[in-house]
Structure formats: structure tokens, C-alpha cells
């Protein structure tokens with residue numbers, strides 16, 4: 108069984124991404140708000156659009172610190188951000204949902220989300236994803252890398268130089284594979300399970316526009332930034 112060694116360069120590379128990830132995160136205020144009181148479907152939708160708008164802004168800041176991103180073709184930079192923003196917001200939602208909370212809080216949070224205005228049909232796939240992310244008990248390095256890997260996905264629509272993106276994604280996958288072996292030594296399949304979550308994320312991507320337009324309310328208003336990023340309005 109070969110010894111897993113993270114090189115000094117990989118450690119430095121990892122710290123750049125982790126540091127950027129920790130500096131550019133919106134606080135889980137939305138969880139606190141949802142736990143404090145019940146909101147109407149309209150208020151919940153407004154809360155979601157506000158949170159998602161500010162999350163896109165911090166996502167751009169985080170992405171700029173991913174080694175090599177700023178050296179990509181500018182149109183490809185936009186294509187990567189546009190292609191990954193929804194998945195990053197679901198990944199962040201899953202991390203917030205599965206973060207350690209006092210007893211009973213997660214259940215209240217789930218109930219509030221189930222009653223927030225989202226159509227019933229999306230609850231199962233969404234909460235399956237949240238729960239499977241929670242079961243992974245990711246360390247923060249893994250969370251940061253998984254988000255960076257999601258952004259650096261070569262086959263997003265309109266990406267022209269996919270090879271350039273692959274060259275940036277590969278070193279992150281290498282470090283993640285080693286981290287998984289180090290942090291989860293008794294789960295040889297752990298890395299594969301992590302990457303499997305990225306496939307699940309793509310299916311949530313598929314539902315996303317419909318989840319928003321079927322929100323139980325009239326007249327769904329979106330911010331200009333969300334109209335750009337989400338395929339709505």
C-alpha cells in the first residue's frame with residue numbers, strides 16, 4: 108500500500124484555494140433566518156434571490172484566486188462562471204444544510220425549506236443530495252477543492268479551450284485524491300463518492316430553472332445578475 112505524500116507545492120497550492128474559499132463565503136445567515144421564523148413563499152423567494160445574488164458575487168472573487176483561472180481566455184472565464192454558478196449554490200446550500208447544528212435544528216430547517224414555496228417534485232432529489240453530502244463529512248479542504256473543481260469543469264457550454272481548463276482541473280483532482288486517502292484512510296471509495304456528487308449536482312442544475320419558475324407565487328422577480336446567470340426571465 109503506497110504511502111500517500113502531498114508535496115510541498117501541492118500543500119501551497121491547496122492553501123491558496125482553501126484560503127480563498129474561507130475568505131469568500133457568505134455567512135450562513137439564511138439558515139439563522141429560516142430557523143428564527145416561518146416566511147411566506149414570497150419572502151422565501153426573495154431570501155433565495157438575495158442569497159444567490161450575493162453568493163454569485165463571492166463565487167467570482169473565489170474563482171479569481173483559483174491558480175491559472177485569470178490566465179484563461181476571458182470569454183471562457185465567463186462561460187465557466189455561468190456554467191457552474193447554480194451548482195456552486197446547491198453545493199453551498201448542501202454544506203450549510205449539513206453543517207453541525209444543535210439538536211432538532213436541521214429538522215426545523217428541512218421543514219422550513221419544504222414549506223418555502225418550492226414545488227413538491229423537487230424535494231426528493233434536492234434533499235437526497237443534501238443528505239448524501241452530509242454523510243461524506245467533508246473536511247474544509249475537500250469542500251474548497253470540490254467547489255473549485257466544479258467551477259473548473261471543461262465541458263461547460265461555450266467553453267472554447269477545454270484543454271486549458273482540463274490542465275487547471277487536473278492538479279486539483281490530484282490533490283483532492285490524495286487528501287481523500289489521507290483524511291479517509293479506511294474508505295478507499297471515498298474519492299469516487301465525492302466525484303459522484305458532482306454528477307448529482309448536474310441533475311439539480313437541470314431542475315433549477317423549473318424550481319424557480321414553479322415557486323408557489325405569482326410574478327417571480329429576479330435580480331439582473333441572476334437573469335444573467337440563471338436561465339430565467
Ligand SMILES: O=C(NC1CCCCC1)[C@H]([C@@H]1CCCCO1)n1c(-c2ccc(Cl)cc2)nc2cc(F)c(Cl)cc21
Pocket residue numbers: 133137138139141151152154155156158159162196197199200201203204205216219220223225315318319
Ligand atoms: O437561500 C437558499 N440557499 C442559499 C443559496 C446561496 C448559497 C447559500 C444558501 C435557499 C433557501 C431555501 C428556502 C427559502 C430561502 O432560500 N436554500 C436552498 C435552495 C437553493 C436553491 C433552490 Cl432552487 C431551492 C432551495 N437550499 C437550502 C438549504 C439550506 F440549508 C439553507 Cl439554510 C438554504 C437553502
